[in-house]
Amino acid sequence: MEKIVLPKEVDKEIMEMLIKANYFIENAKKNSFSSNDFDRAIAVHNLDNAIEYILRIIIKHLDIENIKGITINTPELMELFGQINKFLKEYGDDSNSIKQLPYRVEIDVIRKMRNLIQHGLTWNSNELSKYINDGEKFFEKILERIFGIRRSDIAYSSLIKNEIVKKELIEAENKIKEGEYLKSIVASRNAFEYANFIYNNQADIRIQRAPALSELRKNTQFIYDYL
Numbered sequence: 001m002e003k004i005v006l007p008k009e010v011d012k013e014i015m016e017m018l019i020k021a022n023y024f025i026e027n028a029k030k031n032s033f034s035s036n037d038f039d040r041a042i043a044v045h046n047l048d049n050a051i052e053y054i055l056r057i058i059i060k061h062l063d064i065e066n067i068k069g070i071t072i073n074t075p076e077l078m079e080l081f082g083q084i085n086k087f088l089k090e091y092g093d094d095s096n097s098i099k100q101l102p103y104r105v106e107i108d109v110i111r112k113m114r115n116l117i118q119h120g121l122t123w124n125s126n127e128l129s130k131y132i133n134d135g136e137k138f139f140e141k142i143l144e145r146i147f148g149i150r151r152s153d154i155a156y157s158s159l160i161k162n163e164i165v166k167k168e169l170i171e172a173e174n175k176i177k178e179g180e181y182l183k184s185i186v187a188s189r190n191a192f193e194y195a196n197f198i199y200n201n202q203a204d205i206r207i208q209r210a211p212a213l214s215e216l217r218k219n220t221q222f223i224y225d226y227l
Contacts (some may be wrong), residue, residue, distance in 0.1 A: 003093040007148030024050030098145035
């Protein structure tokens with residue numbers, strides 16, 4: 001069996017899964033700032049969900065089940081850790097910068113806190129900021145060492161090849177982060193209209209969808225009708 005060289009390039013399917021995992025973490029972080037105990041409990045659940053999802057993404061990304069001829073369907077977080085670490089040890093190339101997953105102890109604590117909330121109906125929320133910080137550091141190190149990307153690279157715009165469309169989508173994503181939602185919508189509209197125009201191969205309707213026509217119609221109905 002040929003050794004697995006890390007980091008391994010991310011394809012479209014894996015990138016979409018990483019985007020969802022990042023949403024889990026961002027939502028957990030947002031809820032952690034709340035003064036409401038229920039929101040803060042939800043933050044732990046979302047963080048735990050994100051970590052388990054990340055581990056399952058790793059299993060899929062490295063094709064562990066197919067290579068080892070096994071099915072990994074355990075809900076136990078530490079068992080997932082163990083399966084991945086065992087795989088890295090057996091099939092990892094010597095040049096890999098990661099030999100086993102980091103933050104095992106910290107991740108185990110997060111799962112125990114999640115279980116305490118779920119089953120014990122009580123927990124100490126004073127350490128929540130530490131849990132969030134540990135989860136984020138785990139995610140960022142995994143992204144770098146296994147997927148070969150940074151957290152800032154996780155975006156739907158990274159899947160776009162056309163530079164003009166990509167630029168508009170990056171603008172839309174940045175404006176969401178800045179809370180400029182109307183500007184984000186405008187950038188998204190620009191990306192859609194340009195992509196629709198250049199990728200629509202039916203010439204008789206391509207020109208009708210050019211964004212410039214709406215402006216042209218204001219000035220000269222004759223040329224608009226001609227086009």
